[in-house]
Amino acid sequence: MTTDLEIAGRRFASRLIIGTGGFRTLDSLAQALEASGAEMATLALRRVDPSARGSLVEVLERAGVQLLPNTAHCFTARDAVTTAKLAREAFETDWVKLEVIGDDRTLLPDPVELLEAAEELVADGFTVLPYTSDDPVLARRLADAGCAAVMPLGSPIGSGMGIANPYNLRLIVEEAEVPVVLDAGIGTASDATLAMELGCDAVLLASAVARAEHPARMARAMRLAVEAGRDAREAGRIPHRLYARASTPPEGVPELS
Amino acid sequence: MISVVLNGEARELGDPATVADAVAAAEAPERGVAVAVDGEVVSRGAWGRTSLSDGQSVEVLQAVQGG
Numbered sequence: 001m002t003t004d005l006e007i008a009g010r011r012f013a014s015r016l017i018i019g020t021g022g023f024r025t026l027d028s029l030a031q032a033l034e035a036s037g038a039e040m041a042t043l044a045l046r047r048v049d050p051s052a053r054g055s056l057v058e059v060l061e062r063a064g065v066q067l068l069p070n071t072a073h074c075f076t077a078r079d080a081v082t083t084a085k086l087a088r089e090a091f092e093t094d095w096v097k098l099e100v101i102g103d104d105r106t107l108l109p110d111p112v113e114l115l116e117a118a119e120e121l122v123a124d125g126f127t128v129l130p131y132t133s134d135d136p137v138l139a140r141r142l143a144d145a146g147c148a149a150v151m152p153l154g155s156p157i158g159s160g161m162g163i164a165n166p167y168n169l170r171l172i173v174e175e176a177e178v179p180v181v182l183d184a185g186i187g188t189a190s191d192a193t194l195a196m197e198l199g200c201d202a203v204l205l206a207s208a209v210a211r212a213e214h215p216a217r218m219a220r221a222m223r224l225a226v227e228a229g230r231d232a233r234e235a236g237r238i239p240h241r242l243y244a245r246a247s248t249p250p251e252g253v254p255e256l257s
Numbered sequence: 258m259i260s261v262v263l264n265g266e267a268r269e270l271g272d273p274a275t276v277a278d279a280v281a282a283a284e285a286p287e288r289g290v291a292v293a294v295d296g297e298v299v300s301r302g303a304w305g306r307t308s309l310s311d312g313q314s315v316e317v318l319q320a321v322q323g324g
Binding site: 019020021022023029042043044045046047048049050052055056057068070072082085086087089090091097099204206 | 264265283284285286288289290291292293296297298300301316317318319320321322323324
């Protein structure tokens with residue numbers, strides 16, 4: 001039986017969240033959103049560019065997705081908290097994908113600043129979804145701090161390397177009391193399926209779709225992949241075995257020579 | 258005239274000037290905009306009554322793809 005994803009009391013039929021970064025055009029984004037079936041999408045805040053064409057907010061509204069503003073490129077808790085407050089003003093939502101980056105080249109999270117920002121934003125009434133490293137202890141600390149979900153990376157943002165440490169992810173899922181959203185690193189559909197098979201509650205991805213040769217086709221693949229992974233998880237897979245186990249009964253085999 | 262730093266660039270605004278004037282000068286879109294003055298958020302409802310003074314830094318932000 002399928003159940004909805006529930007984060008902070010809000011229900012989502014889709015377990016795929018689309019990051020809007022990297023799409024070449026707003027049209028391409030709109031088509032991918034439709035094909036993905038996603039009900040939530042990220043966006044960011046940057047300095048006004050008067051030459052910018054089209055309205056991202058309108059595209060997302062037409063797609064009927066909930067907005068999840070991010071704090072991308074913030075390197076301190078202080079900047080991330082201010083950015084979250086700016087996003088709350090701009091988009092009238094207290095949901096935030098909290099990112100506090102610790103390193104320019106890998107874009108890995110800064111765990112110390114991340115936890116500090118999460119605590120501050122939770123205290124200020126935000127619904128905080130932190131992008132975190134795949135560290136089970138940090139995930140627990142973030143959940144304990146009142147985050148509405150935890151969003152461990154599979155591998156670095158935009159790397160397409162999939163899930164580098166499935167064992168850590170299993171540990172996070174095993175003890176999580178909030179939804180676990182695999183965020184970052186997805187390269188292709190099987191990565192998304194694996195995330196769901198490992199027990200993640202949802203998958204957030206951007207580059208894998210946005211930078212694919214055919215984004216809408218890949219968005220559809222991701223929708224199916226997430227659904228397949230979820231079904232497989234819920235269905236209860238067979239254990240790994242070293243030796244074969246016959247699927248055709250050995251009894252009653254005729255003697256033919 | 259007063260001189261502020263608007264989205265990283267020196268800009269002259271009329272005297273007196275409010276945050277709403279800076280938003281207009283930045284050619285911000287209608288929706289999905291947020292403003293910080295010297296790193297502090299100014300809520301939309303307060304733009305018209307928040308005056309700016311010489312040398313202040315104003316960031317006028319809009320939605321972009323990301324994440």
